[in-house]
Amino acid sequence: MSTTVIIIALLIIIGLASYATHLLLTLKRQTQANQQALAERKAKADKRRQQILTDIRYIAAAMLEERCELSEGVMRIGKLFDVLSMSEQVMGDFPNLFTHYELIRNHPIMEARTDLPKQQRMKFDLERMKSEAALEQLILDETKHIAEFDKPMTH
Secondary structure, eight states: OOHHHHHHHHHHHHHHHHHHHHHHHHHHHHHHHHHHHHHHHHHHHHHHHHHHHHHHHHHHHHHHTTSSOHHHHHHHHHHHHHHTTOHHHHTTTSHHHHHHHHHHTTSOOHHHHHTSOHHHHHHHHHHHHHHHHHHHHHHHHHHHHHTTOOOOOOO
């Protein structure tokens, strides 16, 4: 082989090696950026979950102090557990709260309630009041535990 061919071959190898190194460094930077973005999203999600758990505890305390009506508190707590995707996980811990929540969760509120015929509103009210009467003390007992709730999330 001639010297020129060897030099050209070496230049090609050096060029390919340089390009491969460039691609590897670019991939490494992208991987690090993706990992950092993922860590930031996870930290933000964890902070949001902790805030929602704080809200759940606050609502429970308000219910115990009679600053929040029973059904309103149950509805708010139930929806917040739904937001956290924890309802099934904690349903066994708070069965009475979730029994009442399942009964009232689809009851219309605000304008939708106002727009209902009087008989339908009365039917919903009667259902709610019967459930409240039957479960009130049991729900309040569960609410004491919810006010101090700190169960780890498993998702």
